[in-house]
Amino acid sequence: MNAALAIIALATLGALALGLAARRGVRMTLEQWTVAGRGFGGLLVFLLTAGEIYTTFTFLGGSGWAYGRGAPTFYILAYGSLAYFMSYWLLPPIWRYAKRERLLSQPHFFAHKYESPWLGVLVAAVGVVALAPYLVLQFQGLGIIVSVASYGAISPTLAIWIGAATVTIYVMISGMHGVAWNAAVKDALILAVVVFLGVYLPLHYYGGFGAMFRAIDVAKPGFLAFKPTGQSVLWFQSTVLLTALGFFMWPHAFSAVLTSKREQSFRRNAALLPLYQLILLFAFFCGFAAIAQVPGLSGAQADQALLRLSIQTFDPWFVGVIGAAGVMTALVPGSIILISAATLLANDVLRPLRPELPDAAVGAAARALVPLIALLAIYFAIEGGQTLVALLLMGYAFVTQLFPALLYSLLPRNPMTKFGAAAGIVVGVAVVAFVTETKIGFAEMLPFLPARVGDVNVGFAALILNVVAAALVSLATRPAAIAAASLSSR
């Protein structure tokens, strides 16, 4: 066993121990397990809502896209910030309503607002479908980190199994309490590692940031700006808007919001989290630094750029520290996603179908589902094949379809009916699924539009169709319209 592997193994055991220790003194009801009894203060809520920023997605995916695609990776910096600015007004009303009605989850929220348990089941199903690629992404990242940082001693497949088992065990036992302190450790570790690498690598190999970017610009003209077609400025605009709207539609982001004790935490974080987000720049710098130093990684291999360059640059023990930080960025979000998916299925699909079940049985079902969901994600992660960013964008395209119905539900007098909300969500998700499956772009589907329209993010176009469907069906099913129809038929 080399030094790198020993350090990574130690970090994994540490995470497990911390996760299990967090259980002490807590009676684990479902509310404790999934939103930690709504008792977290400002710092933990900050870390949990910031959890999105430093997942394996940004660590490996952000640097991987900088390496493989160049400028398009900048979207990652933009969308989170815009989402946090919006959160100032979006999150407090959601939190207040959820607290008053003692809601545990996002489908719960929709079901209550629209007074339709079936809408809740639909929202839960969309949530699980969107979470799947997100969980796969974390496991896939885990496989990359451990196999590369162990210098090939552990295969990606074995790494995925070990990591998934760790998450599964502590999630089943400690739930959200287990995640919280690991989230704090993870953020401190990844912050130090990414900032160090992002400063050290460009200085070491190029003598400075400007020199590095000039060298890239000479070697690959056009790489550092958006392309005229394909991933153009229009792609950037539509993707940033889509993903910013979808940011808080993730079931686990919703749960993170519900863990808060006070609503002004969100308003303060709206100013702080965008700055925190800037640390992402250093992940980009790592990817850019790798371009000339570890050339030839293509396709999904680009996600290895940061780690390959680290191996080439540092001693094994420090590669181990980087690997340990990387493992934490996959374990923590992975466990949050697992808790969310299991809660969705038990509390928001099973409970409405079998209302007579006691709370304890639903809680037990949620925990029993954890290993099943993990197994499914392990399967897809081992199959692999897509870059981490592509996986996340797919999840985003799904989950953003919930945004219109949520936004309307916050209005004092909501013009959207439950049928309208359901129709919009179904249409949006169907379009995303169709386009993802057939890989047909908008240029082919709508040939009469100018060619540039093909650059628009597919999820964004689905969102527009979603709103149109929701509006039409809402008009047809308004209480007034139904009353009029029943009068005329009499």
Next chain:
Amino acid sequence: MATLRWLAALPFLGILIGTAFVNQVEPLVLGMPFVLAWIVGWVVVGAAAMAIIYAFDPANAAAGDEADGERR
């Protein structure tokens, strides 16, 4: 407060619309390609705008007292 709220629109305009006009590498700003520096700049401006909005929002002042009460 109501007028201050419009400050929050600035980063949206800068990032979503402005980026179309600055899609270029030169001049480098703080060593970064211009379009990247542009996005970073709006993130910082946006954060400052939110801090101002937060400071003048009466909802936070009231809530702050409550938090103090808890601490005591």
